[in-house]
Amino acid sequence: MNVIKPNTGHPPLGKSGVPGLPRPSAPAHVISDDAEAIAVAHRLAADFVQGAAARDRDRVAPVRELDLFSQSGLWSINVPRAFGGPELSYVTLCRVIAIIAAADPSIGQIPQNHLGVVAAIRTVSDPAQQTLLFDLVLSGLRFGNAFSEFGSKRAADFETKFEDAGDHVIVTGRKFYSTGAIFAHLVPIVALDDQGRAWYAIADRNAPGLTVIDDWSSFGQRTTGSGTVILDRVTVPKTHLVPGYLGYERPTADGAIFQIIQAAVDTGIAKAAIEDTIAFVRTKSRPWIDSGLDRASDDPYTIQAIGDLTIRLHATEALLDRAGAAIDRAVSDPTSESVATAQLATAEAKVLSTELSVYAASKLFELAGTRSTLAAEALDRHWRNARTHTLHDPVRWKYAILGNHALNGVNPPLHAWS
Template identity: 45%
Template structure:
């Protein structure tokens, strides 16, 4: 692979993300309209060094915390929500390695990431009773090998990946992560994603048929939940950053359309829609939603970083989970509300397919279906009212 720069700190990573976002924004509407997969853009993302920013410093990376990564994902998502979502599981599985990977596994995969390698994902399954249940199995065979069989869905990033990490049930039905090369025999990735939003994430199907997995590519992920953890909060935090970015992107693009295309209501007695008092008032309410989502995202990132400094502190882990639940819930509201309500301020011209503004609502509504806002509120309420700690289930 070509030489990839090693980014050294949060300021550099955010600056690189902002520069990429400015370029990715230019053709985001056309990529969505034509469902043109962002192959070139992801190659640029890999070449930028951003995909290695959470590699620990002792392994040659920047070792960025959650707060800084949230800024990176938010900026990318504001420009193109599909590109913003694509690295979510990449960074998620970097954390899987940090949690329970051996020193040899960490050294090998961190070196891969520093050259721009991409992780996809094979997590979700359609045929089980709920999202926390898996049927895919990893069966131990002689000579330190395993056989992997199963079908995964909503596999965001797998089509573009060098490695496809898989959640599967191992011995005694314990949750295990297997890191599989995307071109391994028995692996097939199908681009059958047909969602009306996040159209260019290629979140399709991955099939594993008697895939041989060496022992040194298997991580005992179930150990994560035997101790105070913020792993689940971290994954949800990145999702919140995607939604917060969508909200900001819709607000900024909507504001530009109000200033340049929208007409004021005749009774307002003003020359421009941007001068109409009711438009200004409503736009201010939407801006408040976005600001609150961004503030809660920053607070959640800080809470995760604080908890990681003292991994044995259960109270810090609880606070991180609650802070992320709040950020996730507010980002959901902001993304869906802003991307919808700003259309009423733009007026009929906002419905033009040529503008492609509807992608913001479609992206927001699709991505926020990932896991329900109602359960974030449930955990916040149960803790505030009854002192109940959120469960350690990997999604809170």
């Protein structure tokens, strides 16, 4: 079993289960506006990129980095103003995630479900529950996730259930792809009630019966901790039981929000791959023997290819912004039309970000040359991360919902993958 190695006081991870991290000793910062969010993201990214290759190579847990990230205020940027949060735009939220993911896409991915659950709480919780849970987020607590299950027939098929026990529920099941659960303070669990409806049961990370196992062995996104969570009669107070299913019984932006954050991660991966391609060609690549040139960066075919990548990146970033703006409108006024518009715009961004991240990470080696494949360069991480992360949901189905809407006027389905 692979083991994520800590880079700060965190116990070694292994088969016996991973202990939870301490809660923050002070409340997190609250971001004031969009400009501050972008500035903070750039500052953190400049730090995170320094150790990204080593963390990937050695599976070093980004504990210090996550503490800086969540305490910076960037994990509460979609908490509503009415509850003390910044309530920044989803355009800004996606730009933040793309900036962080360009530095280290594992760190960029880890808050995805946290931010999605914050959005769901806004959509489906009553004011008392919103006040309680948003206060926890503003205090600096991180949500992980225990959503998906390994080996089920479809992604939305869940065997994890909860029993009603008065003022609390008891949750039993087994989860996989539990990104961020290792590093979380609270773990939202997708569990079914006796009517088959899916709720988020938000358990304490150190709750008796909740065991996190570090068995994530993917070749990419290696430090997300996306392994197993075992739930053996875990007690969750009803104050922390969020009716997630309500977000998909009527038109809401919840599914698009989960999806657009994935697209932002892929956009960041693409941007990093392109920037590393340019840097390598400028400083290390040799011109081809037949070119008659002294510098690889003067090769006209390489210049054309970099131009093509640049255009594709700018198009992807523009679609990401467009989708974020559509989500903002759907959050403000959730109608069948506004939600479908947000879903369709997000699907377009998801298609381009997926295809560009894989393409750019592969094109890097073609343009940079054989030397770029050496282990010391650590450039293979871009392709491994892109190929792994873009498997979350198949873009062929994004093409399908876009085409079906254009041809037949059929709106996308309402679920967390759309």
